[in-house]
Amino acid sequence: MLQSTTAPTEPQPAEGRRLPGDLAIWFFILAEMLAFAVFFATYAFARAKNVEMFNLYQQTLDRNLGALNTLLLITGSWFIVLAVQAAHRDNRPAISRNILLGWLCGGGFLAVKVIEYAAKFGAGISLSTNTFYMFYISLTFFHFMHVILGMVILTVLWFQSRNGAYGSHNAHGLESGAAYWHMVDLLWIVLFPLVYVMR
Amino acid sequence: MDLLKNPAHRAWIVLVIATAITWYLGEVGAAGTSAIVAMLLIAFVKGRLVILDFMELREAPRLWRILLEGWLIVVSSLILLAYWISLK
Numbered sequence: 001m002l003q004s005t006t007a008p009t010e011p012q013p014a015e016g017r018r019l020p021g022d023l024a025i026w027f028f029i030l031a032e033m034l035a036f037a038v039f040f041a042t043y044a045f046a047r048a049k050n051v052e053m054f055n056l057y058q059q060t061l062d063r064n065l066g067a068l069n070t071l072l073l074i075t076g077s078w079f080i081v082l083a084v085q086a087a088h089r090d091n092r093p094a095i096s097r098n099i100l101l102g103w104l105c106g107g108g109f110l111a112v113k114v115i116e117y118a119a120k121f122g123a124g125i126s127l128s129t130n131t132f133y134m135f136y137i138s139l140t141f142f143h144f145m146h147v148i149l150g151m152v153i154l155t156v157l158w159f160q161s162r163n164g165a166y167g168s169h170n171a172h173g174l175e176s177g178a179a180y181w182h183m184v185d186l187l188w189i190v191l192f193p194l195v196y197v198m199r
Numbered sequence: 200m201d202l203l204k205n206p207a208h209r210a211w212i213v214l215v216i217a218t219a220i221t222w223y224l225g226e227v228g229a230a231g232t233s234a235i236v237a238m239l240l241i242a243f244v245k246g247r248l249v250i251l252d253f254m255e256l257r258e259a260p261r262l263w264r265i266l267l268e269g270w271l272i273v274v275s276s277l278i279l280l281a282y283w284i285s286l287k
Contacts, residue, residue: 019259026263033267037274044281051285055230067222074214077253081207084255175255182253189245190274193238197225198282 020084021176029183032146036187039142040194043135050131055199057132065116066196069109070188073147076105077185080154080178083161087171095161095174099154102181106151113144136195143187150184153177210252217241235282239275246271 019026047054079102086094120137127134157177160166166174202208221241224234250267251257257264 017258017260019263020255030266030270033270037270037277040274041277041281044278045284048281048285063222063225067218067225070218070221071215074211074218077249078207078211078214081253081255085205085207179254182249185253186246186249189249190242190271190278193221193242194278197221198235198238198278199230 021172021179025176025179029179032183033187036142036190039139040190043139043194046131046135053130054132057130057136058196058199061136061196062116062119063196065112066192069112070192072105072109072112073185073188076102076109077182078102079105080181083157084171084175084178087161087166087174088168090167092161092164092167095166096158099158099161103151103154103158106147106154106181109147110144110151113140113147139191139195143184143191146184146187150181153180206252206257210248213248214245217245232283232286235279239279243271243275 079098083095083098083102086092086098120133125133125137127137154177157166157174160173221238224238229237247268250264250271254267256267
């Protein structure tokens with residue numbers, strides 16, 4: 001028996017399970033993750049053929065900056081979770097504030113990466129120096145571009161949140177952007193130990 | 200504690216501690232099978248927290264949870280396999 005108050009206007013997923021954000025963003029995230037999976041595996045198997053060389057040049061990487069960048073992305077992700085939680089509580093000022101804080105963490109990541117690249121490029125290292133640096137530069141730069149795209153998305157979310165676009169009844173756009181931002185974090189969580197630490 | 204009631208706060212604390220452990224393993228020059236397994240396990244735990252508590256897939260349709268956690272398992276296994284080959 002359908003009562004007017006509970007008549008479903010759209011089908012509810014089984015057991016009340018709900019995918020945050022739009023379905024399309026999750027397909028996009030999955031495609032990105034598959035690309036990175038191929039990249040990570042290619043790095044690991046290329047290293048297996050050239051262990052001494054990879055271990056030698058890995059030691060020239062700045063682990064402190066790599067770890068600092070991990071903390072920045074983790075914290076940036078956390079602020080965006082807080083923004084989504086604020087939307088579900090209809091706490092509008094907290095949505096914008098947390099998006100801004102998350103964006104600043106992303107900006108910090110880019111600044112640290114630029115410092116790291118400046119030191120490497122200043123030392124004359126390039127894509128053609130050797131296989132290890134080819135992987136180091138292309139993997140981290142590919143990820144760097146994703147951080148930039150994530151920050152563009154956060155910028156849009158911030159303007160939208162300032163216009164009162166998000167709340168408990170409309171968090172879809174915010175959740176979609178948040179999911180992408182968390183993917184950027186997730187990829188770095190694998191990339192950092194793989195390229196900077198594991199030997 | 201109020202702070203620990205929010206799964207996002209708990210996840211953030213564990214992620215920071217786990218990052219510090221990976222950094223420390225690098226500082227002491229940990230290498231070889233046990234170091235590699237430890238670092239992959241830490242990355243797996245961290246990735247899982249991001250998937251479940253940040254992406255909020257814990258309560259999502261199972262397919263998506265399986266797809267993302269499956270990605271983490273496949274990637275870690277491939278890396279482990281490549282490192283295992285390199286140690287032979």
